[in-house]
Amino acid sequence: MTEEWQAGRLDSDLDGVGFDTLAVRAGQHRSPEGEHSEAIYPTSSYVFRTAADAAARFAGEVPGNVYSRYTNPTVRAFEERIAALEGAEQAVATSSGMSAILAMVMSLCSGGDHVLVSRSVFGSTISLFEKYLKRFGVQVDYVPLADLQAWSAAFKPNTKLLFVESPSNPLAELVDIAALADIAHSKGALLAVDNCFCTPALQQPLKLGADIVMHSATKYIDGQGRSMGGVVAGKAELMKEVVGFLRTAGPTLSPFNAWIFLKGLETLRVRMQAHCASSQILAEWLEQQPGIEHVYYSGLPSHPQHALAKRQQSGFGAVVSFEVRGGKDAAWRFIDATRVISITTNLGDTKTTIAHPATTSHGRLSPAERASAGIRDNLIRVAVGLEDVVDLKADLARGLAAL
Numbered sequence: 001m002t003e004e005w006q007a008g009r010l011d012s013d014l015d016g017v018g019f020d021t022l023a024v025r026a027g028q029h030r031s032p033e034g035e036h037s038e039a040i041y042p043t044s045s046y047v048f049r050t051a052a053d054a055a056a057r058f059a060g061e062v063p064g065n066v067y068s069r070y071t072n073p074t075v076r077a078f079e080e081r082i083a084a085l086e087g088a089e090q091a092v093a094t095s096s097g098m099s100a101i102l103a104m105v106m107s108l109c110s111g112g113d114h115v116l117v118s119r120s121v122f123g124s125t126i127s128l129f130e131k132y133l134k135r136f137g138v139q140v141d142y143v144p145l146a147d148l149q150a151w152s153a154a155f156k157p158n159t160k161l162l163f164v165e166s167p168s169n170p171l172a173e174l175v176d177i178a179a180l181a182d183i184a185h186s187k188g189a190l191l192a193v194d195n196c197f198c199t200p201a202l203q204q205p206l207k208l209g210a211d212i213v214m215h216s217a218t219k220y221i222d223g224q225g226r227s228m229g230g231v232v233a234g235k236a237e238l239m240k241e242v243v244g245f246l247r248t249a250g251p252t253l254s255p256f257n258a259w260i261f262l263k264g265l266e267t268l269r270v271r272m273q274a275h276c277a278s279s280q281i282l283a284e285w286l287e288q289q290p291g292i293e294h295v296y297y298s299g300l301p302s303h304p305q306h307a308l309a310k311r312q313q314s315g316f317g318a319v320v321s322f323e324v325r326g327g328k329d330a331a332w333r334f335i336d337a338t339r340v341i342s343i344t345t346n347l348g349d350t351k352t353t354i355a356h357p358a359t360t361s362h363g364r365l366s367p368a369e370r371a372s373a374g375i376r377d378n379l380i381r382v383a384v385g386l387e388d389v390v391d392l393k394a395d396l397a398r399g400l401a402a403l
């Protein structure tokens with residue numbers, strides 16, 4: 001080791017730097033080998049210098065790795081980078097987005113607690129609450145995302161947690177996160193935000209007053225559809241519980257996936273800017289097409305919450321949903337006529353995807369439940385990727401021609 005390295009060149013000095021610098025550099029603890037990119041540590045356990053060292057590390061008296069279900073240097077680098085980007089005191093990585101949500105609820109709620117969930121959350125999130133958490137006595141009610149009065153009215157004396165996804169999928173509804181955080185705190189409850197659709201590049205819920213934030217890193221944080229993972233971030237005092245649950249229950253992130261997500265974060269902002277720019281062009285263009293009845297995109301001035309989206313987010317995201325003239329058959333014809341875009345329900349990928357929510361992501365709901373969720377048979381969802389926007393427009397024009 002050189003003098004310079006001993007003087008602190010192992011890590012970057014990141015005091016007061018901006019988001020993009022953090023995205024590229026936060027969390028890296030360079031080894032004495034001097035690797036420029038982050039190292040991957042594929043090891044399940046760690047050796048100790050002496051028996052006394054082992055005892056001290058197990059007792060937590062000396063910091064250091066013990067076992068990769070607890071900590072792993074590559075995973076820790078990802079956790080520190082995400083914490084820096086979300087403005088969180090601490091973050092912990094998980095094996096998927098769903099295990100991030102599971103860990104958050106298992107850590108913060110007990111049987112008998114009441115949870116308020118926004119109505120239009122991810123399908124597996126609803127199944128998690130309905131099929132499993134209810135079995136352990138967690139009470140759940142659903143609230144229309146945007147309606148602050150409905151949130152206030154839905155509280156019970158035992159309401160512990162509010163859980164929202166903003167913007168919602170696929171209709172791009174928003175909630176005023178700062179206002180909802182005030183409501184939650186005035187009643188002694190916590191606000192949790194699934195920030196998967198915006199990522200910290202477009203929205204930082206903790207800075208708006210939320211208590212805890214979760215991601216499916218599988219989506220934009222990876223950004224190229226390669227790996228599953230998730231993360232929970234928030235104040236250290238809440239995260240202590242989440243970390244404890246994850247270390248015990250075990251849905252932790254592999255170092256390989258953590259490394260992919262580290263690389264994903266380095267390009268997150270420029271990717272999100274490109275995703276948003278193409279989405280805006282396509283949404284504006286779709287809105288002018290006679291075959292399209294309605295476009296749901298918060299970047300359009302016609303969106304009822306356009307002003308809130310501008311204030312709360314630094315970009316409008318990359319999910320553009322629209323209703324075509326006609327019913328299910330017309331929507332299916334539109335989808336089948338595309339030649340470049342992938343027919344799949346995934347999102348947050350360089351590759352643009354197209355899906356029919358009524359028969360896929362929302363297919364298990366009853367017609368009445370679908371109607372109350374606003375999912376009509378003529379609705380199509382496009383998650384805009386990074387291809388040339390002229391090619392995407394030409395592909396959607398094939399869909400329009402097939403109507």
Ligand SMILES: *Cc1c(COP(=O)(O)O)cnc(C)c1O
Pocket residue numbers: 096097098099122124165194196197215216217218219228229230
């Ligand atoms: C995909 C997704 C999840 C679940 O994440 P996985 O990584 O698939 O487990 C949770 N919330 C939202 C909003 C998602 O899009």
